Amino acid sequence: MAEDLAVPLFDLAWLLPRTIGAERDPRWVLPASELEVMRLLVRRPGASVNDVAAGLRLQPANVSTTVRSLEARGLVERRRDERDGRVVRLHPTALALEHREQQEASWGEALSRALEDLPPADAAQLRAAAPALRALAATLARE
Incomplete structure (x- = not known):
């Protein structure tokens, strides 16, 4: 059921910017x-x-x-x-793009640490799902 995917994705979209790589500056x-x-x-x-x-x-x-x-x-x-x-x-601006690149690297590091707290099989499934999630985001962006 798509709702089983939609709800956790929505929750993650809300939680990630508030918890993963939160700005200190x-x-x-x-x-x-x-x-x-x-x-x-x-x-x-x-x-x-x-x-x-x-x-x-x-x-x-x-x-x-x-x-x-x-x-x-x-x-x-x-x-x-x-x-x-x-x-x-x-x-x-170039400053904005530079900051975004640094922010994305920070998100990756923080998310890697969070994935270490999960069972290895769950973490592997989430990492393997990244291409499909990117494709889903691209599809939704076109709608």
């Missing part, structure tokens, strides 16, 4: 709205405010406020669309 502790916008922009650089709002099911005004905060932190930059100068595209 206050500069990088971002509110949930900023984390969501950054997650989307890392995967879809060049999105407009309206694209981000639609993708996250938020109001464009709320996304604009969030983007201003991210700009002030040096994590997002606005660029005019080359084909239509009226449109502004949002891009993660």
